[in-house]
Amino acid sequence: MSLRDHLFADPFKVHSKDENEQEEEEDITKANIVNQQPPATKMELWGYYLYYNGNNGFTIFSFMPNILQYLATLSGTNPETGGSCDIQNALLPCNVNWMNNTSIPVSTMMLYVQSIAFSVQFLLFTTFGSLADYGRWNRYILLTATIIACTTQIIPIVLVNDDGSHWGIMMAIFIIALISYGTTLVFYGAAFPTLSDNLPVVRKARSSNQLSFKEIENVIEKWRNHVSAISTTWSNIGFLILTAVLAGPGFIAWNPQSMLGDAPIYNFICTVVAGGFWILNAIPYFVFQPRGRQGLPLPPGESHLTIGWKSIIQALREAKKLRYLFMYIFSYFMFSDAVSTIGTMMTIITGEVTNFSALQSTLFGLITAVTSILGCLLFLFLSKTFGISTKTNLLIIVALTSIIPLWGCLGISLNNFGFKTTWELWAQAAWSGLFTAPIWAWQQTMLAELTPKGKENLFFGLFGIVNKASSWIGPVVVGAISQSTSNVWMGWPFVLALFVVATIIVLFIDVDAAKQELADYENSINSTTVATRSITSINEKMEP
Structure with a gap:
């Protein structure tokens, strides 16, 4: 099979049906009715890819910080001199007034700031995360969050001429973003x-x-890997388009001494461009998503404000039945925190080393x-060519990413x-592009493999909660370390330890046993549902 066939296989290219396949086509139609899900369309899939093309996160982790x-x-x-900070030498000590002065x-x-934002996300996802399992709430929440995110990326332009006295306003904008x-x-x-x-x-x-059953599972895993990896690749393509478009103007002469890319205004211009790019993508x-793409109706007597907490409690009660899933969620707690903290620390270090050069x-x-892009396609190619499992790919990616905090430790x-x-x-x-970017594709696929059907939003919501619950811990710990030592590099050993623990946990996850565990769980759920419906039907017939 060619490289093109491996990486760009067409999921809509299904062999033409003959008489022997007519029964299978009828089964597909019946499954559609039962699952209340329409088949995916090319426009929906490409819309999904393009969304991530715009939502590439570049502004959030570069220009806005x-x-x-x-x-x-x-x-x-400067705490050492008592004077103003040297904006031309950001590696020198510089303090700001925080809470209680x-x-x-x-x-x-x-x-x-990162910790505050992640803590708020934790509360929001705990309350509303599983709501997306019902009706069209996934669409509504995603649309609302997208509008707010794009708006907050554009708003900072109003502070372009600020002298620093309103940095608190920028902090609030950044937290909302x-x-x-x-x-x-x-x-x-x-x-x-x-x-x-x-x-x-x-x-x-x-x-x-x-x-x-095994062959069907292989098909499902193959295409989940495909969609996840290609969507992540498109996110990086958007990343590439933005950086390529913005890099050129950065070399324009701004004044005799510098280029536009070294001027503070360049950061503000870039946030506007990135926000507009996300909107277009x-x-x-939202236009091409089928109207039938929705979850079940909200159960009678349930409240939008409490169903999230009830769902989380329900999910946690399933820990014994889905022990491998929860082992994975715990490991994700570790390496997600580590990766998020790496991003935050590298943003701070880059700003200090380059004196906030947006061009750099x-x-x-x-x-x-x-x-x-190369990293995502490389791991997808290796997966399809050599049959490397999702777990093995994830382990390789996590292990190689852990080189970054190990490297940072040398700076102490x-x-x-x-x-x-x-x-x-x-x-x-x-290095981060090659080995950290693919982590988001394979951690998502791994979760999808271990999640019960019909409970995707519940467990992805729980996944998101775990992500945000963990993501504020790393910045808080490293923040406390840097506050006490005045050296952000002292936080690298903590990040490295998170990677080590996460890798050990993933090693002990038996994916085959996990899938059998999942099948048993789904069968028990289906049996309970059928029994409940039967009892309801009998009661209805007995009513006068």
Whole structure:
């Protein structure tokens, strides 16, 4: 099979039916009625890909943090001299007033901001996460979060001429942007299993009388890997398009001494462009999603405000029946926190090493975008060519990503190595693209493999809750470490330890046993449902 066939196989190319397949086609139709899900269309799938093309996260992890860090530094004071901070040498100490007028380093403030945003996300997802299992709430929540996220990316332009005195306003904007962005990721991810499972090629396999259970599972896993990897690739393509478009103007002469890319205004311009780019890419998904793509009706007597908490309790009660799923969720708790903290720490370190140069950040992003696309396609190709399992791919990716905190640990005692120089930032940008970007595709596929049918939003919501519950822990711990030591590099050993624990847990997950566990669970749920319906039917007939 050619490289093109491996990476760009068509899930809508189903063999023409003959008389022997007529019965299978009828089964597909019946399954559609039972599942209340229409088949996926090409426009829906491409809309899904394009959404992630726009929602590539570049602004959230580069320009917006740069703006906040820059404005806070303008407003800050050097604790050693008592004077203003040196904006031309961001590696020097710089403190800002925090709660109760406590003076803390700007880097610590940045970490605490991340923690606040993730804590709010935790509360929101706990309350509303599983609501997306019902009706069209997934669509409504994703649409609302997208509008808020795009708006908050554009708004910072009003602070373009600020002297730093309103850095608190930028902090509030950034927190809202982080919350809405995180919400879009969770509900976008929750839509993925339903979409991939209703591709024509998958629906045909599910209805086939000629395929064994194992063969059907292989087809499902193959196309879940495909959709997840290609959607992540499109996210990185959007990342590449943005960085390529924005890098060019960065070299325009801004004044005799510098280029536009080194001027503070460049960060503000880039956030506007990125917000508009996301809006344009998001529209097709909401336009072309079939109206029948929805969950079950909200159960009678349930409240929108309480069903989330009830669903979480329900999910936790299933821990004994789905022990491998919960082992994986716990491991994800670890490496998600580690990856999120790496992103935050590298943003802070890059700002300090480059003196908040947006052009440098854009060029680093350009390298990451290119290598991210290569990394996603590489692991997808290896998976399809050599039959490498989702678990093995995930282990390889997590292990290689852990090199980053190991590298950062060297910066604790060295002054010229351990992310202390520009060339190391170039190397980290490439490494992160190749081996960190694919982690989001394979962690999502792994979860989809272990999640019960019809409960995707519940467990993806729980996944999102675990993500946000963990994601504030890393920044808080590293923030506390950097506050007490005035050295953000001291946080790298903690991040490395998270990777080690997560890897050990994933190693002990038996995927085959997990799938059998899942099948037994689904059968028990279906049996209970049938029994309940039978009892209800009998009672109705006995009523006068």
